[in-house]
Amino acid sequence: MHWLWCLYISLPNESIKINKMEIEIRAEINNIADIEKKLIGLGAKLVKRKKQVDKYFGEINLFKKIGYSFMMRVRNEGDKNYLTYKGAASKKDGVWEEYEFEIVNGDVAQKMLTAMGLEEIIQVRKNRIEYKLDNLSICLDNIAELGNFIEIESQDDNDVDKAELKKIMEKLNINENKIINKGYITLLLIKNKSPFSEYIVN
Numbered sequence: 001m002h003w004l005w006c007l008y009i010s011l012p013n014e015s016i017k018i019n020k021m022e023i024e025i026r027a028e029i030n031n032i033a034d035i036e037k038k039l040i041g042l043g044a045k046l047v048k049r050k051k052q053v054d055k056y057f058g059e060i061n062l063f064k065k066i067g068y069s070f071m072m073r074v075r076n077e078g079d080k081n082y083l084t085y086k087g088a089a090s091k092k093d094g095v096w097e098e099y100e101f102e103i104v105n106g107d108v109a110q111k112m113l114t115a116m117g118l119e120e121i122i123q124v125r126k127n128r129i130e131y132k133l134d135n136l137s138i139c140l141d142n143i144a145e146l147g148n149f150i151e152i153e154s155q156d157d158n159d160v161d162k163a164e165l166k167k168i169m170e171k172l173n174i175n176e177n178k179i180i181n182k183g184y185i186t187l188l189l190i191k192n193k194s195p196f197s198e199y200i201v202n
Contacts, residue, residue: 024096024153025165027178032140032148036129038172044131044138052077052126055110056185057118060199069199071185072118074109081106088200121196122188136168143184145191150174 029035057072070087084100103109114120125144130137139151150172152165169179180187189197 025162026149026151026180027174029148029150039131044133047130047132049129054124056121057113058121059118063199072113074106076106083109124184
């Protein structure tokens with residue numbers, strides 16, 4: 001644990017992102033370009049187009065001990081790397097507690113996590129187009145091995161109900177039956193028949 005602590009305090013405050021709670025909803029879509037046009041029509045502003053490679057780490061016995069699942073994520077995004085904690089302590093579908101900060105070397109972070117007894121759970125490779133609409137982050141994702149999706153996320157300090165996020169889906173003419181109650185990680189874990197799929201359910 002000392003390595004993680006030292007890395008954390010050596011970073012400037014502006015590089016640390018702390019989200020008390022992350023509320024999100026996602027749906028499968030056919031055509032990213034069509035949804036992008038509709039988003040622009042609603043007044044959404046383009047934030048960034050990016051490629052991300054996420055590697056997730058965890059440990060089943062530790063999940064059992066603390067009573068909920070969590071993941072440590074090492075993300076590569078162009079010339080930047082991030083270390084993230086995502087915990088499901090609330091035990092609510094689609095709700096995560098998240099802490100993230102920028103790091104210099106992703107390879108070193110991975111070695112640190114495995115040295116702590118965590119194992120690599122899954123890799124998620126995505127091409128992402130990110131938009132901002134009011135207090136919402138809306139991402140159009142192409143996920144390797146899965147397909148095309150839209151993800152709507154609120155990081156507001158107020159308690160945002162998932163019903164509010166569904167209203168945005170309706171405005172984009174996305175049918176409710178296209179909404180997926182599992183995250184990309186879980187979908188990939190199930191597809192790969194990973195034992196972690198029994199514990200990571202968001």
